[in-house]
Amino acid sequence: MRPAPLSPAWRRALPGFLVLLLGVLLLYRQTGLAMVEIWYRSETFAHAFVVPPISLWLIWRQRAVLAQLTPRPQAIFLLPMAAAGLLWLVGDLAAVNAATQFAFTAMLVLTVPAALGWAVARSIAFPLLFLFFAVPFGEFLMPLLMETTADFTVAALRLSGIPVYREGLQFIIPSGNWSVVEACSGIRYLMASVMVGCLFAYLNYRSTKRRWIFVGIATVLPLVANWLRAYMIVMLGHLSSNQLAVGADHLIYGWVFFGIIMLALFMIGARWAEPDAPPPAPPAIPPAAAITRRGAAVWVALGLLIAAPLATSRALDAQAPGQPLSLAAPDFAARGWPAAEAPPARYRPAFEFPAAELQTAYSSGDAGAAVGLYIGYYRQQGYRSKLVSSNNVLLRSNDRHWAQVDGGVVEGTVGETAARLRTAELLGSSRSLEAIDGQRLRVWQLYWVDGRLTSADWQAKLYGVLGRLLGRGDDAAVVVVYADKGQAGEGDALLRRFLQDNGAGLQGWLQQTREAGRAGSR
Known part of the structure; x- marks a missing residue:
């Protein structure tokens, strides 16, 4: 036509x-x-x-x-x-x-x-x-999806009569060790299912109610399907003495299972499809609109x-760039924290492309007690080098030396400043080539942005934007302290004391670093 x-x-x-x-x-x-x-x-x-x-x-x-x-x-x-x-x-x-x-x-x-x-x-x-489906958005759901996948898998294994010991996203069954990583979160299935479900509902239904029902099912179904997929993969590995559903196989099995589920959804949804609206009458030429x-x-x-x-x-x-950075470790010996001979562990946070970074350790004076300090300093931030990023984490999920088994927040004092700090507990991995198997670390993290302390990503971003708009630049840093966990909360107590004793000096050192960069750019 x-x-x-x-x-x-x-x-x-x-x-x-x-x-x-x-x-x-x-x-x-x-x-x-x-x-x-x-x-x-x-x-x-x-x-x-x-x-x-x-x-x-x-x-x-x-x-x-x-x-x-x-x-x-x-x-x-x-x-x-x-x-x-x-x-x-x-x-x-x-x-x-x-x-x-x-x-x-x-x-x-x-x-x-x-x-x-x-x-x-x-x-x-x-x-x-x-x-808007073209916008790559939704990865913030990954930790929650990984957690719920682990919850379901462990519960289903226990209902199947298999004993399970779980720490964080790691769990052990008699036939071996398993962990829930990014690929197990189901985020891929969810993104694809919601997009295709919306398109299917728009093309096949005229009723708004039917469309919303179908989209709702297309949202919930991939989550449940991913939980079942994870459980079945672990069961296949367990029953086959880890000969099936390991390595790349479990990803292939997962996509095949997801494809079958989605095909069934569309076949069932098509049974309630509504006819297309009648075609419009041949258009009359509208009057010319000046x-x-x-x-x-x-x-x-x-x-x-x-x-x-x-x-x-x-x-x-176009504002003048800051001077190149070179960080020297702050001296806390006068406060009773001299430089340590060795760090508490071979550990390094995963923060990408800082303008400068520093990793050192301090001794508390107690026998064998040391606190590690990592600072990643960011200046002239952009899309490649920025303080807050989904790639900047305390530990990557595929780290060969450590596994994160716990996390949360803790109220602390940095010098005289009250602050909420992000926490994690790391367990030395049996996959590690280093002699850290079974060692446990307590890790605390916070951001320093434009003279303010926060552990919230959104606040760090907001402070950075305000600093740029007000002409104060975007200097910022991540501060990570860590110590051996010890017994009865000794690690947390050590970190708390380190920040109380040295927090004011640390903030002053960061402020001097920032001011030196601004003075050099004038």
């Missing part, structure tokens, strides 16, 4: 709309390319490659409906566009990929109602919102709002 010709209104509106859309894509191309890079390197988000083509196809399906509408710019959507631009700016200053990528996608979506009107945007609302001064002003304002966040970010980046 030959498509209907474009109306005069559309012929006048489309060039301006395409220029604005192209402006978003070109100006924020680094954000878009960062999304594509994550799709490419992360199997969790590989499904996002098909999101833009699917969205364009869904819009094309609505071409007959769109042809009956008259595009009209609407100024009311300049407000959400300004909010999206502000979100991008804050995300860029804080180097938060999720924020900049959501804002970039929102700017693309909001260009439609702002430049063409609400009626046009409403007719293609689902295809526009579907674009581009009024008000509409032209909306387009100009829209273009300025699109460009403003990037221009502001570039202006802030």
Whole structure:
């Protein structure tokens, strides 16, 4: 069937709309390319490659409906566009990929109602919102999903009569040791299932109630399926004396099982599919709509709002860079903490690309009692080198020397400053080549940002953004102290005393490091 010709209104509106859309894509191309890079390197988000083509196809399906509408710019959507631009700016200053990528996608979506009107945007609302599935978001759920997977697997094994000893995400059964790692979290299944479930519901149901029910099932089902998958893999390994479902096999079995579950879901869901809405009547050519001064002003304002966040970010980046860093260990001997002959353990936190880092140890004066100190100092932060990142952790899950068996928060005092610190307990791994098998470490962590102490990631990001906006720079550091656990909480008591005795000196040392960098940049 030959498509209907474009109306005069559309012929006048489309060039301006395409220029604005192209402006978003070109100006924020680094954000878009960062999304594509994550799709490419992360199997969790590989499904996002098909999101833009699917969205364009869904819009094309609505071409007959769109042809009956008259595009009209609407100024009311300049407000959400300004909010999206502000979100991008804050995300860029804080180097938060999720924020900049959501804002970039929102700017693309909001260009439609702002430049063409609400009626046009409403007719293609689902295809526009579907674009948000292209944002690689959701990895923050991974620790929770890993925990629930371990909970279910251990409970199911015990119900099956198999004794289990569990510490954190590690558990031992008579046939061997198992651990829940990132690949076992089910995040990949969840992301793919929710996206495909939304698409299936949109294409097969007209009822909003049926759509929400199906999406809800598509969200819960992969979680339950992943729990069953993990349990069955452990059982296969146990019953086969670890000949089956180990190594790469358990990943293959997992995807096969997930594929069967999803196929069953779609086959059952198709039984309640509703017929498509009747095709619209052949469109009458709408009257030509002249581009009024008000509409032209909306387009100009829209273009300025699109460009403003990037221009502001570039202006802030043009501030003079700080001096190269070189950290020397602070001297706490006068406070009764001389440098130790040896650290309490061979351990190093996993913080990537700091501007400078320091690892040392101090002796408490007690026989054999030492506290390790690690400082990762960040300056001129960006997407590669930043204090708060999902890659910056106390311990990676695939570490060969240590396994994290506990974590939490503790109230402490850093000098005279009350602070909440993030904690972890590490157990020496039997896989380690070092003589640390069975050793336990207590680890405490906090951030120092713009003279403030916090253990919360979001607060550290916020303080960093405020510092940049106020012209104070973005110097920040992670401070990690660790000690042998000992007996009856000796390790925690040692760490608490170290921070009380040396916290003020440590903060002063960090402040001097920051001021020296600022003085050198003037």
